[in-house]
Amino acid sequence: MKVFKFGGASVKDAEAVKNVADIIERLSHGPLVVVVSAMGKTTNALEKLTEAYFEQNKTEAEKNFLSIKEYHLNIANNLFPENHIVFNTIEQSFYHLYYYIQEPPGKNYNFEYDRIVSTGELVSTQIISHYLTERGLKNQWFDATGLIITDTNYRDASVDWLKTENAIKSKIQFFFKKNETHPNLIAVTQGFIGGTTQGFVTTLGREGSDYSAAIIAYALRASEVVIWKDVPGLLNADPKVFQKTQLLENISYQEAIELAYYGATVIHPKTLKPLLKRNIPLRVKSFFNPSEQGSIINQEFLKDNLQPSYILKTRQILLSIFPKDFSFIAEQNLSRIFSEFARAGVKINLMQNSALSFSVCFDEDKIKTPVLIKNLEKIYNVKYNRRVELITVRHYEQVNLNELLEGKEILMEQKNRTTFQWVVKSRNEEQVKSDSL
Secondary structure (H helix, E strand, O other): OEEEEEOHHHHOOHHHHHHHHHHHHHHOOOOEEEEEOOOOOHHHHHHHHHHHHHOOOHHHHHHHHHHHHHHHHHHHHOOOOOOOHHHHHHHHHHHHHHHHHOOOOOOOHHHHHHHHHOHHHHHHHHHHHHHHHHOOOOEEEOOHHHOOEEOOOOOOOOEOHHHHHHHHHHHHHHHHHHOOOOOOOEEEEEOOEEEOOOOOEEEOOOOOHHHHHHHHHHHHOOOEEEEEEOOOOOEOOOOOOOOOOOEOOEEEHHHHHHHHHHOOOOOOOOOHHHHHHOOOOEEEEEOOOOOOOOEEEEOOOOOOOOOOEEEEEEEEEEEEEEEOOOOOOOHHHHHHHHHHHHHHOOOEEEEEEOOOOEEEEEEOOOOHHHHHHHHHHOOEEEEEEEEEEEEEEEOOOOOOHHHHOOOEEEEEEEEOOOEEEEEEEEOOOOOOOHHHO
């Protein structure tokens, strides 16, 4: 059994959906689970819809709603004959969403976010499932809210592993066993989303579809997970940011976890852990060239340090905290600081302390960041820079650092045996202080 995961770019239009079906038809030998993200940039569009809804901007919310619905209907029109049952399914999904956004929003933005944004995955997988059936590929659609069982930490839910494994086995594994005489069965489900035991939809964190594939592979003890991307495999840098990139043909789970932790976007930070536990290889391949080998992540570590890897995180905040009573940044202050970050749900990307200050770099978030800073300012003096970048280089020994940092002002740096990191801003960027967020 294998698990294939297809991201938004791989199903962005009708031709892309046809290509996905070609890949599945060509490469599905035995039972296959297909995990699919929202189509194209649908998640971004649904996030805008959520913001408009939460701010009670009805005109903007309905405008975004109609645009998203029309986008999916256009894809379906190019895949299916008129009056196909899929159109009823799409209309029903968007009817429920439209009815939902007519009601006043609740106070919990994260709850509203998960309820609205999850529509993208639910609709995309319905389209994929129906199209596979049109192509003669026997498949069953599964609702991930009943497969991946989570807590109520909306937008970044934690998985209940025992309940999840039991749910996946009782549904997907049962489906395969019930139809075991059929050689190439396919289960289709959503990435990114899960559900609580009370039936509320949750999400696993942005770009969480890779994690969904790993969770399902773990529960079913799959032989391999394949993530299909618009790049030839796992690259040592983002080709949209860096001109010269190289393919990492084979790296270890440990190296991949390090890269994911530092912000490499090709894999989700949580994806590797369940695969490592059951020694399930993760392959990254191009949906443009499915015959190429791509990259593989497994136990092999001999090639981990053959070439440097570059990671750039934008939209960062560098925040420095100073005790008002000039006490040392020691265990008691650190405990209070970390508790505030945990309470706000903000993850630290880089941290550094001196005797009287503690500096951290983290992703800017429209909702979480102002809350965090407001709470910290009750206890500490706080200063920060917005619009900074975090540059990370793994295996930096042969890197031309001057060229990498040209035109940048270094605000903070940190170095260990394998990794060099800098918080930087462009020299023409003005510093933004704490009273301007």
